[in-house]
Amino acid sequence: MRFLVFLFALLPLAASHAQTLPVPTLSARAWLLMDYATGQVLAAQEPDLKLEPASLTKVMTTYLVADALAQKTLSLQQPVTVSERAWRTQGSRSFVPVNKGVLVDELFKGMVIQSGNDASVALAEAIGGSEDAFAAMMNRTAQRMGLKDTNFLNASGYFEGPAPTHYSTARDLARLAAALIRDHPETHALHAMKEYTYNGIRQHNRNRLLWADPTVDGLKTGHSNAAGYCLIATAKRGPRRLISVVLGTGSEEARARDSLNLLNWGYTAFEAVKLYDKGQAISQIKVFKGAQNLVAAGFAEDFVVSVPRGMADKVTAQLVSQQPLVAPIAAGSAVGTLKLAVGGQPWGEYPVVAQSAVPMAGFLGRLWDDIRLYFQ
Numbered sequence: 428m429r430f431l432v433f434l435f436a437l438l439p440l441a442a443s444h445a446q447t448l449p450v451p452t453l454s455a456r457a458w459l460l461m462d463y464a465t466g467q468v469l470a471a472q473e474p475d476l477k478l479e480p481a482s483l484t485k486v487m488t489t490y491l492v493a494d495a496l497a498q499k500t501l502s503l504q505q506p507v508t509v510s511e512r513a514w515r516t517q518g519s520r521s522f523v524p525v526n527k528g529v530l531v532d533e534l535f536k537g538m539v540i541q542s543g544n545d546a547s548v549a550l551a552e553a554i555g556g557s558e559d560a561f562a563a564m565m566n567r568t569a570q571r572m573g574l575k576d577t578n579f580l581n582a583s584g585y586f587e588g589p590a591p592t593h594y595s596t597a598r599d600l601a602r603l604a605a606a607l608i609r610d611h612p613e614t615h616a617l618h619a620m621k622e623y624t625y626n627g628i629r630q631h632n633r634n635r636l637l638w639a640d641p642t643v644d645g646l647k648t649g650h651s652n653a654a655g656y657c658l659i660a661t662a663k664r665g666p667r668r669l670i671s672v673v674l675g676t677g678s679e680e681a682r683a684r685d686s687l688n689l690l691n692w693g694y695t696a697f698e699a700v701k702l703y704d705k706g707q708a709i710s711q712i713k714v715f716k717g718a719q720n721l722v723a724a725g726f727a728e729d730f731v732v733s734v735p736r737g738m739a740d741k742v743t744a745q746l747v748s749q750q751p752l753v754a755p756i757a758a759g760s761a762v763g764t765l766k767l768a769v770g771g772q773p774w775g776e777y778p779v780v781a782q783s784a785v786p787m788a789g790f791l792g793r794l795w796d797d798i799r800l801y802f803q
Contacts, residue, residue: 448692448695448696448736450470450692451688451689451692453472453673453685453688453689454676454677454681454684454685455472455673455674455675455676455681455682455685456473456476456478456655456674456675456676457472457473457474457476457478457596457597457672457673457674457675458471458472458473458474458597458671458672458673458674458685458689459471459472459474459597459598459601459671459672460669460670460671460689460690460692460693461601461602461605461669461670461671461672462667462668462669462693462697462732462733463605463608463661463667463668463669463670464667464668464728464729464730464731464732465730465731465732465733465775465777466602466605467732467733467775468598468601469669469693469696469697469733470689470692470693471597471598473597474596474597474598475576475596475597475598476596476597476674477576477594477595477596478594478595478596478654478674478675479584479589479590479591479593479594479651479653479654480584480593480594480595480600480649480654480657480674481584481585481649481650481651481653481654481657482518482519482542482544482583482584482585482647482648482649482650482657483584483595483600483647483648483649483657483659484579484581484582484583484584484593484595484649485538485539485542485547485582485583485584485647486600486603486604486607486646486647486659487565487568487569487579487603488538488547488550488551488561488565488582488583489535489538489539489607489611489614490568490603490606490607490610490611491554491561491564491565491568492531492535492538492550492554492614493607493610493611493613493614494610494611495554496531496614497611500554501531501553501554502531503530503531503532503535504530504531504532505530505531505553506528506529506530506531507528507529507530507531507534507549507550507552507553508526508527508528509523509524509525509526509527509528509529509545509549510525510526510548510549510552511525511526512548512552512558513525513545513546513548513549513552514526514545516544516545516547516548516583516585517544517585517587518544518583518585519541519542519543519544519585519633520543520544520545521533521534521537521538521541521543521545521546521625521630522543522545522625522626522628523537523543523545523546523549523625523626524626529549531550531553533546533625534546534549534550535550535617536617536620536623536625537623537625538550539614539617539618539620540617540618540620540622540623540630540632541622541623541630541631541632541633542633542647542648544583544585547582547583548581548582548583550582551581551582558581558582561582562579562580562581562582565579565582566578566579569599569603572602572603572606573602574595574599574602574603575599576594576595576596576598576599577594577595577596577599577600577603578592578593578594578595579593580592580593581593584649584651584654585651586651586653588653589652589653590653591653597672597673597674600659600672600674601659601670601671601672604645604646604647604659604661604670604672605670607646608645608646608661608668608670615644615645615646616644618632618634618644618645618646618647619637619643619644619645620632621637621638633648633679634646634647634648634658634660635679635683636658636660636662636683636686636687639683639687640662640687640690642662642663642664643660643661643662643690644661644662644663645659645660645661646659646660646661646670647659648682650679654674654675655674655675655676655677656675656676656677656678656679656681656682657672657673657674657675657676657682658671658672658673658676658682658683658685658686659671659672660672660673660686660687660690662690662694664694665699666699666701666731667694667699667731667733669690669693669694671686671689671690671693673685673686673689693733695736696735696736697733697734697735697736698733698734698735698736698737698739699731699732699733700731700732700733700734700739700742701729701730701731702730702731702732702742702744703725703726703729703730704729704730705726705727705728705729706725706726706727706782707725707726708723708724708725708782709724709725709726709746709765709779710723710724710746710748710763711723711724712724712748712749712752712762712763713748713750713752714752714753714754714756714785715751715752715753715754715799716753716754716787716788716793717753717754717755717756717785717786717787717788718754718785718786718787718788718789719785722752722756722762722781722782722783722785723781723782723783724746724748724762724763724779724780724781724782725779725780725782726777726779726780727759727780730777732767732774732775734769734774735769738769738770741769741770741771742767742768742769742774743767743768743769743771744765744766744767744768745765745766745768746763746764746765746766746779747763747764747765747766748762748763749761749762749763751803754785754786754787754788755784755785755786755787756781756784756785757781757784758780758781758782758783758784759780759781760780760781761778761779761780762779762780762781763778763779764776764777764778764779765777765778765779
Protein backbone atom coordinates (compact mmCIF):
# COMPACT_ATOMS: atom_id res chain seq x y z
CA MET A 428 0.00 0.00 0.00
CA ARG A 429 1.39 3.37 -1.00
CA PHE A 430 1.01 6.46 1.07
CA LEU A 431 1.69 10.02 0.08
CA VAL A 432 3.28 11.91 2.95
CA PHE A 433 3.86 15.63 2.38
CA LEU A 434 7.29 16.53 3.69
CA PHE A 435 7.24 20.09 2.42
CA ALA A 436 7.86 22.86 4.88
CA LEU A 437 5.04 25.20 3.97
CA LEU A 438 6.39 28.69 4.34
CA PRO A 439 4.25 31.88 4.31
CA LEU A 440 1.43 31.44 1.84
CA ALA A 441 2.31 31.94 -1.76
CA ALA A 442 -0.62 34.31 -2.13
CA SER A 443 1.16 36.92 -0.04
CA HIS A 444 3.65 37.37 -2.89
CA ALA A 445 1.05 37.74 -5.64
CA GLN A 446 0.55 41.43 -5.11
CA THR A 447 -1.04 42.18 -8.45
CA LEU A 448 -4.10 39.95 -8.15
CA PRO A 449 -5.85 39.81 -4.78
CA VAL A 450 -7.28 36.52 -3.54
CA PRO A 451 -11.02 36.40 -4.27
CA THR A 452 -13.46 36.92 -1.43
CA LEU A 453 -15.14 33.59 -0.65
CA SER A 454 -18.14 32.67 1.46
CA ALA A 455 -16.73 29.35 2.71
CA ARG A 456 -15.98 28.95 6.40
CA ALA A 457 -12.60 27.37 5.56
CA TRP A 458 -10.85 26.92 2.22
CA LEU A 459 -7.52 26.13 0.58
CA LEU A 460 -5.94 26.07 -2.88
CA MET A 461 -3.06 23.64 -3.44
CA ASP A 462 -0.68 23.02 -6.31
CA TYR A 463 -0.94 19.27 -6.86
CA ALA A 464 2.59 18.61 -8.14
CA THR A 465 4.48 20.24 -5.27
CA GLY A 466 1.95 20.50 -2.47
CA GLN A 467 2.36 24.28 -2.38
CA VAL A 468 -0.50 26.04 -0.60
CA LEU A 469 -1.20 29.00 -2.87
CA ALA A 470 -3.83 30.53 -0.59
CA ALA A 471 -5.94 29.48 2.38
CA GLN A 472 -8.30 30.60 5.11
CA GLU A 473 -8.60 28.56 8.32
CA PRO A 474 -6.91 25.57 6.61
CA ASP A 475 -6.46 23.66 9.89
CA LEU A 476 -9.92 24.28 11.34
CA LYS A 477 -11.51 20.93 12.22
CA LEU A 478 -14.93 20.65 10.58
CA GLU A 479 -17.34 17.87 9.70
CA PRO A 480 -16.58 16.81 6.10
CA ALA A 481 -19.95 15.15 5.30
CA SER A 482 -19.60 13.11 2.08
CA LEU A 483 -16.04 14.33 1.48
CA THR A 484 -15.39 11.39 3.82
CA LYS A 485 -15.92 9.15 0.80
CA VAL A 486 -12.58 10.23 -0.69
CA MET A 487 -10.86 8.10 1.95
CA THR A 488 -13.34 5.26 1.40
CA THR A 489 -12.60 5.51 -2.32
CA TYR A 490 -8.87 5.37 -1.63
CA LEU A 491 -9.20 2.18 0.40
CA VAL A 492 -11.47 0.51 -2.17
CA ALA A 493 -8.97 1.41 -4.90
CA ASP A 494 -6.18 -0.04 -2.76
CA ALA A 495 -8.14 -3.27 -2.27
CA LEU A 496 -8.68 -3.52 -6.03
CA ALA A 497 -4.98 -2.90 -6.69
CA GLN A 498 -4.00 -5.58 -4.17
CA LYS A 499 -6.61 -7.94 -5.65
CA THR A 500 -8.31 -8.54 -2.32
CA LEU A 501 -11.38 -7.17 -4.10
CA SER A 502 -12.38 -7.34 -7.77
CA LEU A 503 -14.77 -5.23 -9.82
CA GLN A 504 -16.79 -8.28 -10.91
CA GLN A 505 -17.09 -9.62 -7.37
CA PRO A 506 -20.68 -9.64 -6.05
CA VAL A 507 -21.26 -8.12 -2.61
CA THR A 508 -24.35 -9.00 -0.63
CA VAL A 509 -25.91 -5.75 0.55
CA SER A 510 -26.68 -5.95 4.26
CA GLU A 511 -29.83 -4.54 5.78
CA ARG A 512 -27.67 -2.02 7.61
CA ALA A 513 -26.21 -0.76 4.33
CA TRP A 514 -29.62 -0.80 2.65
CA ARG A 515 -31.19 1.29 5.43
CA THR A 516 -28.50 4.00 5.30
CA GLN A 517 -30.20 7.33 4.69
CA GLY A 518 -29.09 10.44 2.81
CA SER A 519 -27.90 10.17 -0.78
CA ARG A 520 -28.44 6.62 -2.03
CA SER A 521 -27.64 4.31 -4.93
CA PHE A 522 -30.88 2.34 -4.38
CA VAL A 523 -29.13 -1.03 -4.15
CA PRO A 524 -31.34 -4.05 -3.20
CA VAL A 525 -31.11 -5.58 0.26
CA ASN A 526 -29.72 -9.12 0.74
CA LYS A 527 -28.82 -9.40 -2.92
CA GLY A 528 -25.46 -9.50 -4.67
CA VAL A 529 -24.34 -6.28 -6.34
CA LEU A 530 -21.09 -6.11 -8.29
CA VAL A 531 -18.27 -4.11 -6.72
CA ASP A 532 -18.05 -2.17 -9.98
CA GLU A 533 -21.66 -0.99 -9.60
CA LEU A 534 -21.26 -0.16 -5.91
CA PHE A 535 -18.03 1.72 -6.60
CA LYS A 536 -19.54 3.85 -9.36
CA GLY A 537 -22.63 4.47 -7.26
CA MET A 538 -20.47 5.76 -4.41
CA VAL A 539 -18.00 7.80 -6.48
CA ILE A 540 -20.29 9.32 -9.11
CA GLN A 541 -23.51 9.95 -7.23
CA SER A 542 -22.31 9.65 -3.62
CA GLY A 543 -24.41 6.67 -2.54
CA ASN A 544 -24.25 6.18 1.23
CA ASP A 545 -25.69 2.68 0.93
CA ALA A 546 -22.98 1.73 -1.56
CA SER A 547 -20.32 3.18 0.75
CA VAL A 548 -21.44 1.04 3.68
CA ALA A 549 -21.69 -2.10 1.53
CA LEU A 550 -18.13 -1.61 0.27
CA ALA A 551 -16.86 -0.86 3.77
CA GLU A 552 -18.38 -4.09 5.07
CA ALA A 553 -16.93 -6.05 2.16
CA ILE A 554 -13.42 -4.81 2.92
CA GLY A 555 -13.41 -4.43 6.69
CA GLY A 556 -16.01 -6.98 7.75
CA SER A 557 -17.92 -4.20 9.49
CA GLU A 558 -18.18 -0.46 9.04
CA ASP A 559 -16.57 0.13 12.45
CA ALA A 560 -13.56 -1.98 11.48
CA PHE A 561 -13.37 -0.16 8.15
CA ALA A 562 -13.41 3.22 9.95
CA ALA A 563 -10.41 2.05 11.97
CA MET A 564 -8.67 1.26 8.67
CA MET A 565 -9.52 4.75 7.44
CA ASN A 566 -7.93 6.33 10.49
CA ARG A 567 -4.80 4.20 10.27
CA THR A 568 -4.43 5.22 6.65
CA ALA A 569 -4.96 8.88 7.55
CA GLN A 570 -2.18 8.66 10.11
CA ARG A 571 0.20 7.04 7.63
CA MET A 572 -0.59 9.81 5.14
CA GLY A 573 0.29 12.40 7.78
CA LEU A 574 -3.30 13.67 8.12
CA LYS A 575 -2.99 14.66 11.75
CA ASP A 576 -6.23 16.64 12.03
CA THR A 577 -8.60 13.99 10.70
CA ASN A 578 -10.78 11.39 12.41
CA PHE A 579 -13.41 9.20 10.76
CA LEU A 580 -16.31 7.39 12.43
CA ASN A 581 -17.88 5.83 9.34
CA ALA A 582 -17.40 5.30 5.61
CA SER A 583 -20.00 7.71 4.24
CA GLY A 584 -19.90 10.84 6.39
CA TYR A 585 -23.66 10.63 6.92
CA PHE A 586 -25.08 11.14 10.43
CA GLU A 587 -28.62 11.90 11.56
CA GLY A 588 -27.35 14.84 13.61
CA PRO A 589 -24.06 16.63 14.38
CA ALA A 590 -20.99 14.40 14.77
CA PRO A 591 -18.20 16.68 16.02
CA THR A 592 -15.75 13.79 16.54
CA HIS A 593 -15.95 12.97 12.81
CA TYR A 594 -13.79 15.72 11.36
CA SER A 595 -11.10 16.83 8.96
CA THR A 596 -9.57 20.07 7.69
CA ALA A 597 -9.17 21.79 4.35
CA ARG A 598 -5.44 21.04 4.42
CA ASP A 599 -5.86 17.34 5.21
CA LEU A 600 -8.60 16.91 2.61
CA ALA A 601 -6.42 18.51 -0.09
CA ARG A 602 -3.60 16.12 0.80
CA LEU A 603 -5.99 13.17 0.74
CA ALA A 604 -7.29 14.20 -2.68
CA ALA A 605 -3.72 14.51 -3.98
CA ALA A 606 -2.94 11.00 -2.69
CA LEU A 607 -5.95 9.55 -4.50
CA ILE A 608 -5.08 11.29 -7.77
CA ARG A 609 -1.44 10.23 -7.59
CA ASP A 610 -1.81 6.66 -6.31
CA HIS A 611 -5.01 5.69 -8.16
CA PRO A 612 -5.42 7.76 -11.35
CA GLU A 613 -7.78 5.16 -12.84
CA THR A 614 -10.14 5.67 -9.91
CA HIS A 615 -9.80 9.45 -10.04
CA ALA A 616 -11.08 9.30 -13.64
CA LEU A 617 -14.46 8.05 -12.36
CA HIS A 618 -15.03 11.40 -10.65
CA ALA A 619 -15.32 13.11 -14.05
CA MET A 620 -18.37 11.02 -15.05
CA LYS A 621 -21.44 13.26 -15.06
CA GLU A 622 -24.07 10.59 -14.44
CA TYR A 623 -24.62 6.94 -13.61
CA THR A 624 -27.65 4.71 -14.10
CA TYR A 625 -28.27 1.74 -11.84
CA ASN A 626 -31.41 -0.34 -11.43
CA GLY A 627 -33.15 1.86 -13.98
CA ILE A 628 -32.52 5.01 -11.95
CA ARG A 629 -30.43 7.70 -13.62
CA GLN A 630 -28.58 9.99 -11.22
CA HIS A 631 -26.29 12.94 -11.84
CA ASN A 632 -22.95 13.81 -10.33
CA ARG A 633 -23.49 16.63 -7.82
CA ASN A 634 -20.30 18.44 -8.85
CA ARG A 635 -21.66 21.33 -10.94
CA LEU A 636 -18.18 22.32 -12.08
CA LEU A 637 -18.09 19.30 -14.40
CA TRP A 638 -20.61 21.18 -16.55
CA ALA A 639 -19.20 24.67 -15.95
CA ASP A 640 -15.52 24.08 -16.77
CA PRO A 641 -14.15 21.38 -19.12
CA THR A 642 -10.79 21.37 -17.30
CA VAL A 643 -12.43 20.19 -14.06
CA ASP A 644 -12.30 16.40 -13.64
CA GLY A 645 -13.35 15.90 -10.02
CA LEU A 646 -13.53 15.45 -7.19
CA LYS A 647 -16.21 15.24 -4.45
CA THR A 648 -19.16 17.13 -3.03
CA GLY A 649 -20.53 16.97 0.49
CA HIS A 650 -23.44 18.38 2.44
CA SER A 651 -25.08 18.11 5.83
CA ASN A 652 -26.74 20.58 8.18
CA ALA A 653 -23.64 20.54 10.38
CA ALA A 654 -21.07 20.69 7.56
CA GLY A 655 -22.85 23.03 5.16
CA TYR A 656 -22.11 22.65 1.46
CA CYS A 657 -18.57 21.45 0.73
CA LEU A 658 -16.53 20.64 -2.37
CA ILE A 659 -13.11 19.28 -3.23
CA ALA A 660 -12.50 20.33 -6.84
CA THR A 661 -9.56 19.74 -9.13
CA ALA A 662 -8.71 21.01 -12.59
CA LYS A 663 -5.82 20.45 -14.99
CA ARG A 664 -4.89 23.22 -17.38
CA GLY A 665 -1.76 22.60 -19.41
CA PRO A 666 0.91 20.97 -17.23
CA ARG A 667 -0.59 22.20 -13.96
CA ARG A 668 -3.18 20.61 -11.71
CA LEU A 669 -4.70 22.57 -8.84
CA ILE A 670 -6.84 21.24 -5.99
CA SER A 671 -9.33 23.47 -4.16
CA VAL A 672 -11.22 22.68 -0.97
CA VAL A 673 -14.15 24.78 0.26
CA LEU A 674 -15.93 23.88 3.49
CA GLY A 675 -19.06 25.26 5.09
CA THR A 676 -20.69 27.30 2.32
CA GLY A 677 -24.40 28.11 2.42
CA SER A 678 -25.63 26.52 -0.82
CA GLU A 679 -24.77 24.37 -3.82
CA GLU A 680 -24.37 27.55 -5.86
CA ALA A 681 -21.98 29.06 -3.31
CA ARG A 682 -19.69 26.03 -3.13
CA ALA A 683 -19.49 25.86 -6.93
CA ARG A 684 -18.90 29.60 -7.25
CA ASP A 685 -16.24 29.69 -4.51
CA SER A 686 -14.43 26.69 -6.00
CA LEU A 687 -14.40 28.03 -9.56
CA ASN A 688 -13.31 31.49 -8.42
CA LEU A 689 -10.47 29.93 -6.45
CA LEU A 690 -9.29 27.74 -9.33
CA ASN A 691 -9.49 30.60 -11.84
CA TRP A 692 -7.52 32.86 -9.50
CA GLY A 693 -4.83 30.22 -9.04
CA TYR A 694 -4.32 29.76 -12.76
CA THR A 695 -4.34 33.49 -13.42
CA ALA A 696 -2.18 34.71 -10.52
CA PHE A 697 0.48 32.00 -10.86
CA GLU A 698 2.44 30.39 -13.65
CA ALA A 699 4.23 27.05 -13.83
CA VAL A 700 8.02 26.96 -13.91
CA LYS A 701 9.71 23.66 -14.68
CA LEU A 702 12.98 23.62 -12.77
CA TYR A 703 14.17 20.04 -13.24
CA ASP A 704 13.35 17.02 -15.39
CA LYS A 705 12.46 13.64 -13.95
CA GLY A 706 15.70 11.84 -13.13
CA GLN A 707 17.86 14.91 -13.75
CA ALA A 708 20.87 15.08 -11.44
CA ILE A 709 20.78 18.35 -9.53
CA SER A 710 24.03 17.56 -7.80
CA GLN A 711 26.39 14.76 -6.78
CA ILE A 712 26.36 14.29 -3.01
CA LYS A 713 29.23 12.80 -1.01
CA VAL A 714 28.57 9.36 0.47
CA PHE A 715 30.44 7.71 3.33
CA LYS A 716 30.93 3.92 3.70
CA GLY A 717 29.46 3.33 0.22
CA ALA A 718 30.58 1.29 -2.76
CA GLN A 719 30.49 4.65 -4.56
CA ASN A 720 31.70 7.94 -3.12
CA LEU A 721 28.96 10.03 -4.74
CA VAL A 722 25.24 9.70 -5.42
CA ALA A 723 23.21 11.73 -7.92
CA ALA A 724 20.38 13.69 -6.30
CA GLY A 725 17.20 14.88 -8.03
CA PHE A 726 13.45 14.38 -8.28
CA ALA A 727 11.44 11.25 -9.08
CA GLU A 728 9.08 13.31 -11.30
CA ASP A 729 9.38 16.50 -13.31
CA PHE A 730 9.70 19.28 -10.75
CA VAL A 731 7.28 22.08 -11.66
CA VAL A 732 6.64 24.88 -9.20
CA SER A 733 3.98 27.60 -9.20
CA VAL A 734 5.24 31.18 -8.88
CA PRO A 735 3.48 34.54 -9.16
CA ARG A 736 3.00 35.44 -12.80
CA GLY A 737 5.92 37.48 -14.09
CA MET A 738 8.35 36.17 -11.46
CA ALA A 739 9.67 33.10 -13.30
CA ASP A 740 13.08 34.70 -13.86
CA LYS A 741 13.42 35.51 -10.16
CA VAL A 742 13.44 31.92 -8.87
CA THR A 743 16.62 30.79 -7.10
CA ALA A 744 17.39 27.36 -5.65
CA GLN A 745 19.84 26.08 -3.05
CA LEU A 746 20.46 22.38 -2.39
CA VAL A 747 21.26 21.45 1.21
CA SER A 748 22.48 17.86 1.46
CA GLN A 749 22.17 15.55 4.43
CA GLN A 750 25.61 15.20 5.95
CA PRO A 751 27.12 12.89 6.78
CA LEU A 752 25.28 10.73 4.25
CA VAL A 753 26.08 7.11 5.12
CA ALA A 754 25.49 4.00 2.97
CA PRO A 755 23.50 1.93 2.35
CA ILE A 756 21.22 4.35 0.48
CA ALA A 757 18.06 3.18 -1.26
CA ALA A 758 17.07 4.65 -4.60
CA GLY A 759 14.33 7.22 -3.99
CA SER A 760 15.31 7.93 -0.39
CA ALA A 761 15.65 11.55 0.73
CA VAL A 762 19.25 12.80 0.62
CA GLY A 763 18.78 16.54 0.77
CA THR A 764 16.48 19.54 0.63
CA LEU A 765 15.98 22.03 -2.19
CA LYS A 766 15.29 25.51 -0.81
CA LEU A 767 13.54 27.86 -3.22
CA ALA A 768 13.27 31.63 -3.13
CA VAL A 769 11.32 33.98 -5.40
CA GLY A 770 12.55 37.54 -5.60
CA GLY A 771 14.71 36.87 -2.57
CA GLN A 772 11.75 35.70 -0.45
CA PRO A 773 11.59 32.10 0.89
CA TRP A 774 9.22 30.06 -1.25
CA GLY A 775 9.38 26.46 -0.05
CA GLU A 776 11.53 23.47 0.83
CA TYR A 777 11.31 20.17 -1.07
CA PRO A 778 12.93 16.77 -0.45
CA VAL A 779 15.50 15.66 -3.03
CA VAL A 780 16.02 11.93 -3.50
CA ALA A 781 18.82 9.56 -4.51
CA GLN A 782 18.63 8.69 -8.20
CA SER A 783 20.22 5.28 -7.63
CA ALA A 784 21.01 2.91 -4.80
CA VAL A 785 24.41 2.94 -3.09
CA PRO A 786 25.32 -0.34 -1.34
CA MET A 787 27.75 -0.50 1.55
CA ALA A 788 31.46 -0.65 0.82
CA GLY A 789 33.69 -3.53 1.84
CA PHE A 790 35.34 -3.78 5.22
CA LEU A 791 38.39 -1.65 4.35
CA GLY A 792 36.28 1.03 2.71
CA ARG A 793 34.01 1.28 5.75
CA LEU A 794 37.00 1.35 8.10
CA TRP A 795 38.64 4.20 6.16
CA ASP A 796 35.43 6.23 6.19
CA ASP A 797 35.03 5.59 9.94
CA ILE A 798 38.40 7.28 10.38
CA ARG A 799 37.39 10.18 8.11
CA LEU A 800 34.13 10.68 9.98
CA TYR A 801 35.93 10.65 13.33
CA PHE A 802 38.04 13.62 12.33
CA GLN A 803 35.20 15.64 10.77
